[in-house]
Amino acid sequence: MKDAMNSRAGCAYLTRALAVFVLAVTAVLSGCALPERGPSPMLYDFGARSLPSAPASAAALPALAITAQATPALDGNAMLYRLAYADGQQLRTYTLARWAMSPAELVQQRLREGLSSQFTVLRPGEGSSRVLQLELDEFSQVFEAPDKSSGLLRLRATVRQRLPSGERMMAQRTVVVQRPAPSADAAGGVRALSAATDAAVDELAQWLRQWR
Numbered sequence: 001m002k003d004a005m006n007s008r009a010g011c012a013y014l015t016r017a018l019a020v021f022v023l024a025v026t027a028v029l030s031g032c033a034l035p036e037r038g039p040s041p042m043l044y045d046f047g048a049r050s051l052p053s054a055p056a057s058a059a060a061l062p063a064l065a066i067t068a069q070a071t072p073a074l075d076g077n078a079m080l081y082r083l084a085y086a087d088g089q090q091l092r093t094y095t096l097a098r099w100a101m102s103p104a105e106l107v108q109q110r111l112r113e114g115l116s117s118q119f120t121v122l123r124p125g126e127g128s129s130r131v132l133q134l135e136l137d138e139f140s141q142v143f144e145a146p147d148k149s150s151g152l153l154r155l156r157a158t159v160r161q162r163l164p165s166g167e168r169m170m171a172q173r174t175v176v177v178q179r180p181a182p183s184a185d186a187a188g189g190v191r192a193l194s195a196a197t198d199a200a201v202d203e204l205a206q207w208l209r210q211w212r
Helices: 002-033 103-115 186-208
Strands: 042-044 064-070 078-083 088-099 130-145 148-163 166-180
Touching: 042 186, 064 103, 078 186, 088 186, 103 130, 103 186, 130 166, 130 186, 148 186, 166 186
Parallel strands: 042 088, 064 130, 078 130
Antiparallel strands: 078 088, 130 148, 148 166
16 A cells, blocks of 8 residues: 555656656747847938038028928838839838938938028027928939949928918929949948938038028
């Protein structure tokens, strides 16, 4: 009788031990089957813009508020490129590179920096009677060949005057700038689009100075 009880106790112990072993092996195998986390995307912006050594006086020019918006394709932080040599109508996205903010925000920030030495630049709602509205249509890296690319920016700028009777459009201009990329990758695209944006800012500043 005592031997039978000891035998049943031993079997129960072995059963529990086997169950624990099976669970441990299952957990290890399940852990091995989990996908590895990939590298996080690199975040890019334009860096600091060099200001003119002798900035023009902002007092002689009217205060200006700046707003910016973009087409739906440019709403997010994706860094876009086109393979013009294969299918120029298709927008593609870098998987390991992102903008730190949306392209419209990047361009607006750069424009504020570039114009602040020549204009009193205000934010929307701060009382400016003159508004510069930007509509960003293209902001991508275009590959003419696998080893050759450029940054392409296209926007429409509209100057509006706020009057007691409502807003009046003063002028409108389309700006298209393309700058070569130093390398055929995301980092090269960032530098090309940064240079294109700076050139667009300079063009807009010269244009805006005539609307005193």
